[in-house]
Amino acid sequence: MKKITVILSTYNGEKYLQKQLDSILSQKGAEKDYLLSVLCRDDGSNDQTMDILNQYANSFSNVYIAESSGQNLGVRGSFFSLLREADADFYFFSDQDDIWHSDKIEAFLDAFEKTQSNLPAGVYSDLNLVDGQDKPLGKTMMESNGWSYTEKRDFRLLFFKTRVTGASFAINEAAKDQIMEVDSSKLAKVGMHDSILALLAMAYNNLIFIPKSLVSYRQHGDNVLGAFAKKHSIFAVKVRISRYRTFFNDLALINSIVSEKNMPAENVNSLRAAVAFNNTRGLLRKMRVVLKDKNVLWRNVKLKQILLLVLFY
Known part of the structure; x- marks a missing residue:
């Protein structure tokens, strides 16, 4: 069976972390169609986040805490550190405060079947926007930013625009192996882990978009990164x-x-x-x-x- 590792980075995420972990651990097909593990890394929280992670690691044999947990590396550094430590066929990125739809991994694995497995590949989907109480906000991530499902999403589009959100993105082992050739000091300077890996997969035309929402993407006052892109004046x-x-x-x-x-x-x-x-x-x-x-x-x-x-x- 294929090995799936979810890499989850946390920072002061005590409020919503349990719902996030529960939604991952209750994915359809886990242990029957694929082997699922969750590798967690805390980026220096000062709330109860680490206690929650320890509780899950002690309760579930497939939940692990990364060796570098506790050191503050920032969002990019934390995810690249997790990716370097993980070992799987496919790697799914996870925020700390969302809810995965129960068929997310199954849908992604079906999409990966359409990619060239020997080359860096990625799969991503849209996300439903919800508030801090799980109530739908009436839009998806792409609708909120004016991104059409029918636009031509080629390599050049991703040169100067972003379309892939890490909370609903996964890569194959070939993508991990190629990005890990890059020195950590250079990876620390990229725009974001999801955007650089999306570019890498699309360089080979090996990035698949699933035109539906498979994550409830929570918008609240404590988001590290949110759904709505900040607009800048043309004079800025x-x-x-x-x-x-x-x-x-x-x-x-x-x-x-x-x-x-x-x-x-x-x-x-x-x-x-x-x-x-x-x-x-x-x-x-x-x-x-x-x-x-x-x-x-x-x-x-x-x-x-x-x-x-x-x-x-």
């Missing part, structure tokens, strides 16, 4: 350029680890064009690079975004 140049710098740094990292021979040619060319722009200095040189690669990279990027990058990046 420094903020926008900083965001683009993160995107380009992530693309450069992906470029350093992917196997081009296993990538579609279109994706190879798009990635090379992004790296070339990132390495170009000077207004006229950047304009020439954009014109040269307009069909490879820039044709679906808004003109105001291109102007921002050419003038200020």
